[in-house]
Amino acid sequence: MVHEMLFEVINSSSAYEQFTSAIGLGELFEKPEGEDIQAQVPIESYTIVCRNRAFAAEVRFSYESVADSKKINNMVAETVGSWGQSIPITQEKFYSGFINYGAYTAGHSVFNNTITGVVSDPAGDKIYDGTTLFSNSHPDKVGNTYDNFNASSTLSGPNLKTAYLAFTVTNNRDERGNVIDIKPDTLLINPSLKFTAQEILMSEQVPSSMDNTTNVLRSIVEPLEWSYITGTDDWVLMKRGTGLLKTMREEPLLDFFQDDRNKDYYANIFTRWGGCVKNWRYLYGCNLATS
Numbered sequence: 001m002v003h004e005m006l007f008e009v010i011n012s013s014s015a016y017e018q019f020t021s022a023i024g025l026g027e028l029f030e031k032p033e034g035e036d037i038q039a040q041v042p043i044e045s046y047t048i049v050c051r052n053r054a055f056a057a058e059v060r061f062s063y064e065s066v067a068d069s070k071k072i073n074n075m076v077a078e079t080v081g082s083w084g085q086s087i088p089i090t091q092e093k094f095y096s097g098f099i100n101y102g103a104y105t106a107g108h109s110v111f112n113n114t115i116t117g118v119v120s121d122p123a124g125d126k127i128y129d130g131t132t133l134f135s136n137s138h139p140d141k142v143g144n145t146y147d148n149f150n151a152s153s154t155l156s157g158p159n160l161k162t163a164y165l166a167f168t169v170t171n172n173r174d175e176r177g178n179v180i181d182i183k184p185d186t187l188l189i190n191p192s193l194k195f196t197a198q199e200i201l202m203s204e205q206v207p208s209s210m211d212n213t214t215n216v217l218r219s220i221v222e223p224l225e226w227s228y229i230t231g232t233d234d235w236v237l238m239k240r241g242t243g244l245l246k247t248m249r250e251e252p253l254l255d256f257f258q259d260d261r262n263k264d265y266y267a268n269i270f271t272r273w274g275g276c277v278k279n280w281r282y283l284y285g286c287n288l289a290t291s
Contacts, residue, residue: 001088002226003095006188006240007275012052012247016119019278021046021128021175043141043176046128049121050276051113052249055090056269057083063263080254083269087252095275096228098244099188099236102133103149103288113276127277134285141175146281153286155193155235157200157217163237164220167284182281184237187223192232197223233287243282247274 010017029037059079094110101108107125111133114121127133134149148171153159164184172182189197201223206213221237249272256267 001092002224002228003092003246005224006186006238007095007244007246008241008278009246009248012050012249012274014052014249016049016051016113016115016274017247018119019048019050021048021279045141045175047122048128048276048278049113049119050245050247050274051115051119051121052247052272052274054270054272056271057086058266058268061265061267063258063265066265080256080267080269083252083254087269087271091273092226092228094273095244095246096226096230098133098275098277099226099234099285099288100228100230102283103135103151103285103290104132105290107132110275111277113274127280129280131280133277133280133283134288135280138280140173140177142177144173144177146171146173148280148284149288150286151288151290154233155189155196155200155286157206157215159286160187160200160217160237163284163286167237167281171281171284173281182239184221184239184282184284186238186240187221188229188236188238189223189225190229190232190234191225191227193235194223194225197235231287231289234289235286236288237284237286239282243277243279245276245278247276249273 097108097110101110109125111123111127112121112125113119114124122128123130129138131138132149136147136149138146138148140146147166150159150163153163167184168182172180174180187197187201200215200217201219201221203215204218206215250270252269252271254267254269256265258265
């Protein structure tokens with residue numbers, strides 16, 4: 001599944017996991033001989049909540065159909081076996097929502113990890129810093145803002161260079177504003193952009209250029225197609241397994257039983273998982289829908 005290539009995956013043992021965003025300790029101060037160590041000013045980090053959501057399905061077989069069928073075992077096996085295909089489809093659709101809805105100005109429920117009466121997600125339908133995942137105004141904790149979204153940037157060599165430099169030179173800061181070393185490794189695209197991406201990233205010379213200029217973007221990142229990206233022109237520069245998190249709480253549980261109240265038979269499946277954004281800096285999105 002593609003989402004497991006993009007998300008950091010951890011096992012979870014509770015209804016939700018809670019983290020704090022990476023603040024960084026800041027640089028060390030030189031200590032002159034005989035003087036006290038200079039104290040750093042503590043900074044409160046953002047709270048990140050990741051709840052485990054339940055997903056389930058059930059099929060009912062009438063008593064008569066079971067009693068009269070000579071192939072009930074095959075019928076049940078085929079029905080329950082189809083869930084083996086449904087699980088990855090459900091997961092891919094859920095986790096692709098972090099990309100597809102990541103620029104929605106109003107946010108989206110896929111980001112809301114509140115569990116009523118248990119834990120409140122302070123960011124609601126947005127990510128931990130109170131903005132959308134792809135935003136022009138990500139705040140840090142020392143008064144700066146950053147931009148990881150361009151609403152009208154078609155996939156091209158010059159535009160990829162712009163996004164790459166924003167990713168590595170402008171957004172390479174922690175919450176204290178200190179420089180950190182981050183580089184993307186993946187160009188996530190809808191399959192419609194397959195050949196455009198290959199031309200940009202695999203050509204030895206700059207595409208469509210008559211100057212025989214070396215293509216400096218060759219193999220700078222790896223293109224990755226994901227059919228669940230809904231926008232045919234959407235593209236995201238990102239580092240795999242870093243900014244997005246998947247929690248796995250319960251593997252699929254299958255059950256088959258007869259209800260004595262109506263004598264019918266039931267087969268059901270139940271599983272739990274969750275997801276959240278841990279650090280927006282490892283993604284830069286272009287052309288994504290805002291509503």
